[in-house]
Amino acid sequence: MKKIISILFTALLFGLSVFILEGAFFRLVDWYAKYRLSLAWGEAGKGGFNEYLKKLPMDHFKEPPSRLAGLEDPSYKALEEHEYASKIMSFSRPLRDKFKDETEETLDPLVNFEIRDFGPVRSIVLPGWQRSASPEEVRRKMARRVGDSLEFSRGLFISLQEKKDDEDFSENFKRLEPTFGFLLNQGVACCLLPVSSSTDLLEKVRFLKTKYSQHAENLFVSAGQKCGPYLLEACSVDPDLFKAVMVRNSAVLPAPPSYRGLPWFLAEVETQNLSENETLSNVLQWVNLCRDADHLYASRLGGMLRLGGREESSSISSFSVAFMLESLNFLENVGDRWPTAEVLDAKPVDRVTVSKPKPPLVSPETQDFDIVKIEESIREIEKRDPQSPSSRESMFDCEIVRGYRELHANDPELSLISNRDLVLKLGLGFEEMGAGVLDKVGERDPLFIRFYQSLRMVQSIDSPLN
Numbered sequence: 239m240k241k242i243i244s245i246l247f248t249a250l251l252f253g254l255s256v257f258i259l260e261g262a263f264f265r266l267v268d269w270y271a272k273y274r275l276s277l278a279w280g281e282a283g284k285g286g287f288n289e290y291l292k293k294l295p296m297d298h299f300k301e302p303p304s305r306l307a308g309l310e311d312p313s314y315k316a317l318e319e320h321e322y323a324s325k326i327m328s329f330s331r332p333l334r335d336k337f338k339d340e341t342e343e344t345l346d347p348l349v350n351f352e353i354r355d356f357g358p359v360r361s362i363v364l365p366g367w368q369r370s371a372s373p374e375e376v377r378r379k380m381a382r383r384v385g386d387s388l389e390f391s392r393g394l395f396i397s398l399q400e401k402k403d404d405e406d407f408s409e410n411f412k413r414l415e416p417t418f419g420f421l422l423n424q425g426v427a428c429c430l431l432p433v434s435s436s437t438d439l440l441e442k443v444r445f446l447k448t449k450y451s452q453h454a455e456n457l458f459v460s461a462g463q464k465c466g467p468y469l470l471e472a473c474s475v476d477p478d479l480f481k482a483v484m485v486r487n488s489a490v491l492p493a494p495p496s497y498r499g500l501p502w503f504l505a506e507v508e509t510q511n512l513s514e515n516e517t518l519s520n521v522l523q524w525v526n527l528c529r530d531a532d533h534l535y536a537s538r539l540g541g542m543l544r545l546g547g548r549e550e551s552s553s554i555s556s557f558s559v560a561f562m563l564e565s566l567n568f569l570e571n572v573g574d575r576w577p578t579a580e581v582l583d584a585k586p587v588d589r590v591t592v593s594k595p596k597p598p599l600v601s602p603e604t605q606d607f608d609i610v611k612i613e614e615s616i617r618e619i620e621k622r623d624p625q626s627p628s629s630r631e632s633m634f635d636c637e638i639v640r641g642y643r644e645l646h647a648n649d650p651e652l653s654l655i656s657n658r659d660l661v662l663k664l665g666l667g668f669e670e671m672g673a674g675v676l677d678k679v680g681e682r683d684p685l686f687i688r689f690y691q692s693l694r695m696v697q698s699i700d701s702p703l704n
Contacts, residue, residue, distance in 0.1 A: 268332035274298075275329045282535050283572035295327040296380060302529060302538065306522045311653035313512040319543035323557075326538055337556045340420050347419025356450050359442055361411060362429040363455065365391055365422045379451060391427035393456035393481065393566050394446065397554065398465035401434035404494050417554045424563060427453045434644050436471035442471070456569060458562045460484040466491055470524070477501055477579040482565040484558050493520045494527050499577035502540045502565040503528035504558060531577065535568045543653055571585040581634060581689075634658045638679065658689075665690035 263270045264439050278281075278298035292299050303318040319678075341347075351363050371381030371388040381388050395418075399410055411430045418428040433439040448455035457480050461469040466488030473483050474495040482502040485491065496502065505521045512518065521543060528541030546555055569576055634657035642664060646652045664686075668676045680687035 249414070251491060251679075258635060264329070266332055268336065270489065271329040271332050276617075279538075281536055281571065282568045283533055283575060286534060297328040300325045302326075308395040310519040312515050316507065316512060316518055316545065319522070319525060320545040323542040323544050327542070327557065327560065327564075333560050333563070334556035337420055337559050341416035344416060344419055347415050348422075351419075351422050359431060359443055360396075362427055362453070363418050363422060364389065364427050367391065367425050375452070387693065388452060391453040392425035393453045393458055394427045395421050395562065396429055396431050396443075396457065396459045398439070398461040398469060399430060399432050400464040401438070402430040402556070407432060413553065417559065419564075420559065421489075426508050426563075426566070428457075433465060433468055433535070436468045436475065439468050439472045440476060440479070445686060447479065456481045456566065458482045458484075460558060461488070462484070462486050463488050470494070471502060481569055481576075482562055484562070486558075490575055491517050491518060491520050491524075493525045496582040497527070497579040498530055498582050499579045500524075500528045501539075502536070504542050504544070504561050506544045506555060506558065515516040533568075533572065533575075533577075535564075536577075538600075539564060539568075551599055583619050583676060590594075604667070634661050634689050636661075636689060638664060661686065661689045 265271075269532055275298060278296060280286050280288070280289050281482055287299065300485035302324060303315060303322055306312060306315050324329070325412055346503055353361055353363050353365060356362055366389070368389055371384060371386045373384050374387075375381050375388060376384055399407070399411075405432065414428070421428055431439075433441060433442065439621055443454075443457060443459075459482075461484070463486065467484060467485055467490055470492050473480055474492065475501050477495070477497055480501040482504070484504040484506070486506045487508050491505075503524050507518070507521065513529045525541035525543050529537055529538050532538045539561070541680050542561065544553070544555075544653060606687065639657050642660065643652060665676070666680050676687070676690075
């Protein structure tokens with residue numbers, strides 16, 4: 239009997255020791271924490287829950303909080319989201335420890351990196367990574383021959399500051415140097431970008447992606463209190479420009495657009511601001527929409543909310559860095575399967591809706607809806623307005639847009655115009671034809687009117703056809 243008890247006690251002690259050691263490895267060793275995540279979720283972009291490990295009480299299998307109900311207190315839901323984010327990102331704690339150690343100990347973090355100006359964007363710090371040029375990059379004149387060394391970055395991290403505070407650029411840049419140094423060692427280029435509006439941000443971001451795609455193909459943007467609205471407004475206008483957006487302690491934030499396939503989103507909110515119900519409700523909508531994804535990783539990590547104190551929310555947190563690098567790892571695993579933004583049906587009650595302005599009175603001369611007159615008017619607009627290239631055919635899709643593309647199927651230049659710009663072009667054309675025409679169009683295609691009014695109400699629209 240004593241022998242059996244001794245064996246059972248030894249086995250129990252051994253099991254307890256393994257349990258403690260495993261927990262310590264998960265907490266302290268970065269490679270093991272990521273390995274355990276891959277065991278639980280599978281490979282990023284292809285994964286699924288491990289049916290055996292899911293039976294264990296592991297943080298990886300914590301379910302996301304439910305959506306905010308109509309009468310539910312947003313602050314209570316924010317506390318749930320904070321707890322969820324802490325649990326589901328527990329695998330990142332070794333990386334966050336490493337970030338804190340390196341940023342506190344490194345004396346001159348940018349000494350080994352080159353700083354350049356790219357047109358209107360100054361002081362971009364580059365990691366200095368190189369790879370062989372592809373035939374496509376030779377065709378785009380980014381290199382002379384296939385196989386030549388080509389400088390590149392895994393992504394570009396942009397920290398925003400308001401343009402009126404431009405005199406503080408040097409001070410803010412100095413404060414960000416430790417964070418930049420850590421990210422540069424991960425192959426991520428970095429910059430501090432002053433912006434005055436969402437339009438200004440869109441112009442500079444599009445410039446970087448067009449002229450310096452080898453560095454700015456994958457954009458990760460962080461904004462503090464003043465620039466948070468600019469970032470989310472820009473993301474609402476063109477969500478496919480960004481891979482992840484992070485906002486800190488913004489008292490006013492816009493509601494999200496009704497899209498699926500939005501960038502990854504992280505909001506860090508001061509606990510003192512939990513009483514701001516409208517802003518908090520908008521943040522929770524962003525979180526839920528950005529987690530609305532087919533891939534397991536994105537559906538668990540794509541939208542998060544964290545609570546913190548004033549000091550933590552005043553700079554780039556270790557949680558933000560871990561969140562951004564995880565989105566980059568996921569992006570590199572899924573490659574071309576990274577989702578593009580698609581317009582959602584406006585039926586669900588928790589989606590954002592745009593109030594419809596009072597329609598104008600219908601004049602007698604426009605009682606009859608004449609598509610021939612509309613076509614003639616649009617042709618006149620086409621003669622006056624230049625056309626711009628775009629490839630986002632899945633967004634702003636509606637009956638009027640599809641019909642117009644079918645009528646002009648033989649026009650090769652029409653494929654270069656995005657649906658968003660086409661909605662603006664057609665809507666302006668209908669308005670130029672006189673009062674009542676736009677209402678007639680709305681009776682035929684209500685979704686077109688909703689798209690057009692949404693675009694007209696967003697002040698930051700930056701379209702060459704507008």
